[in-house]
Amino acid sequence: MSHAFIVRAADWIVDESAIAGIRRAVFIEEQGVPEDLEWEAADPQCRWFVAQSNRTLIGIVRLTAAGRIGRMAVLPDWRRRGVGGELLAVVLRVARELGMHRVHLSAQIHAIGFYARQGFIAEGAEYLDAGIAHRSMALNLNVNLKDSA
Numbered sequence: 001m002s003h004a005f006i007v008r009a010a011d012w013i014v015d016e017s018a019i020a021g022i023r024r025a026v027f028i029e030e031q032g033v034p035e036d037l038e039w040e041a042a043d044p045q046c047r048w049f050v051a052q053s054n055r056t057l058i059g060i061v062r063l064t065a066a067g068r069i070g071r072m073a074v075l076p077d078w079r080r081r082g083v084g085g086e087l088l089a090v091v092l093r094v095a096r097e098l099g100m101h102r103v104h105l106s107a108q109i110h111a112i113g114f115y116a117r118q119g120f121i122a123e124g125a126e127y128l129d130a131g132i133a134h135r136s137m138a139l140n141l142n143v144n145l146k147d148s149a
Contacts (some may be wrong), residue, residue: 007089008049009048010048010049016044019048019050019057021057022057022060022075023038026073026075032131033130045065046065047062047064048062058075058077060072063095067100068103069088069104072111095141100141101140101142103139105137106129106137107122107134107136108133108134112135115137120137120139122137123136
């Protein structure tokens with residue numbers, strides 16, 4: 001398997017089936033999220049970003065108009081190879097380009113360190129979402145700009 005991948009903005013109409021396949025593999029099958037909790041009516045309105053190796057999608061993330069990052073998932077064979085970091089970098093760049101000042105997410109407990117290394121700050125208490133422990137995290141985008149005076 002090639003280790004090369006790219007991250008690009010998804011085209012929901014073209015990529016919906018492959019995005020759904022990753023969500024099914026990671027969230028429903030691997031993590032046991034009930035199927036009725038995984039799919040949302042807002043999915044087509046979100047900005048989706050995908051990591052792709054050759055023609056195969058290997059990771060996904062979405063951004064809502066309200067600045068919520070979610071559904072970050074990387075297929076098992078591609079984890080710990082920089083895919084999640086690259087997906088997050090692209091979604092944060094686009095959020096800044098859209099003029100968002102703050103983004104937030106619901107991190108699974110095992111992923112808090114990953115997001116904290118990118119500058120996210122944990123907020124509030126731990127809670128269960130679909131039976132999985134999570135914690136809210138947020139990032140103020142304007143504090144990470146290099147032009148601080």
